[in-house]
Amino acid sequence: MKKNILLFGLAFVGGFTYERYFPYVKAFISDKGQKNDDHSFKSMLEQGNYIQPKVIDIMHSSPDKHFLHNFIAQHNEALNVFKIYYPDKLEQKIYSDNLESEDKIHLHFVFNAADHLQGHSSIVHGGLLATLIDNAFGQLSYLASGQIPTATANLNINYRKPVKTNHDYMITAEIDKIEGRKVFLKATIYDQDKTICTEATGLFLTVQWGGQMWKNALDKIKEVTQIDDKIVKIDQKKKE
Ligand SMILES: CCCCCCCC/C=C\CCCCCCCC(=O)SCCNC(=O)CCNC(=O)[C@H](O)C(C)(C)COP(=O)(O)OP(=O)(O)OC[C@H]1O[C@@H](n2cnc3c(N)ncnc32)[C@H](O)[C@@H]1OP(=O)(O)O
Numbered sequence: 500m501k502k503n504i505l506l507f508g509l510a511f512v513g514g515f516t517y518e519r520y521f522p523y524v525k526a527f528i529s530d531k532g533q534k535n536d537d538h539s540f541k542s543m544l545e546q547g548n549y550i551q552p553k554v555i556d557i558m559h560s561s562p563d564k565h566f567l568h569n570f571i572a573q574h575n576e577a578l579n580v581f582k583i584y585y586p587d588k589l590e591q592k593i594y595s596d597n598l599e600s601e602d603k604i605h606l607h608f609v610f611n612a613a614d615h616l617q618g619h620s621s622i623v624h625g626g627l628l629a630t631l632i633d634n635a636f637g638q639l640s641y642l643a644s645g646q647i648p649t650a651t652a653n654l655n656i657n658y659r660k661p662v663k664t665n666h667d668y669m670i671t672a673e674i675d676k677i678e679g680r681k682v683f684l685k686a687t688i689y690d691q692d693k694t695i696c697t698e699a700t701g702l703f704l705t706v707q708w709g710g711q712m713w714k715n716a717l718d719k720i721k722e723v724t725q726i727d728d729k730i731v732k733i734d735q736k737k738k739e
Pocket residue numbers: 556557558571633634636637638639641642649650651652653681702704706713716717720
């Protein structure tokens with residue numbers, strides 16, 4: 500009798516555990532073979548379907564991208580859960596002097612979301628993608644507004660295809676237009692087949708918040724990355 504109760508208890512616990520943790524076990528097993536570490540968006544860019552950034556964010560040349568990203572996220576660990584890869588190639592100056600210019604101002608980077616960012620099994624939680632886009636918009640609008648901090652007034656996101664954890668995706672963000680204090684932005688997340696997974700638009704407004712703090716941050720980044728030297732070198736190369 501005791502044995503039967505024990506067996507029943509074990510079966511119950513086993514069943515419950517299986518039911519509760521099966522999705523995680525399945526995700527763990529199926530992810531094992533799919534680790535994707537080649538960050539092969541380079542070819543995608545080279546095929547010319549991409550517009551390279553007109554404004555290059557300072558992170559492109561950072562020797563320590565994690566440090567930099569954490570720094571910008573304001574909290575030590577805030578966005579460390581995303582592995583972020585910025586292109587190595589510097590194209591132009593950090594920010595444009597001419598904000599009214601017809602040229603679109605861009606920022607792009609590759610990200611790879613860690614397991615624990617899943618909502619559904621192996622699918623990145625949409626709210627976290629919103630955070631990533633919001634942050635990219637924040638950086639871009641800060642640079643485009645001539646280093647005046649901005650705040651999100653409006654953020655619209657269309658989730659077209661699931662974005663998977665442990666896979667590389669590229670996000671491109673660009674300034675659509677600037678009207679006074681208003682900075683209008685667009686962003687797209689692509690997978691490696693160039694399929695659009697997520698599209699977003701945003702309205703950011705310049706604010707009085709933390710201007711000096713961000714300026715100090717930017718100066719520190721410039722100091723750490725010696726960006727100016729690198730730009731000079733690239734400009735020289737272009738001339739040769
Ligand atoms: C690349 C490497 C570079 C390195 C750089 C290092 C430094 C990086 C720097 C930075 C990175 C930052 C990364 C983080 C970013 C995160 C961003 C956030 O999450 S911010 C927190 C969430 N957002 C809030 O908490 C805002 C809350 N809302 C407000 O405080 C206000 O509503 C605010 C400031 C947005 C506007 O308030 P008002 O009083 O200043 O202005 P009013 O008069 O209301 O609006 C001005 C105009 O804008 C329109 N407007 C305002 N809100 C609108 C809306 N939601 N939709 C459409 N129009 C709106 C209004 O209709 C008005 O338009 P009319 O001048 O009349 O034409």
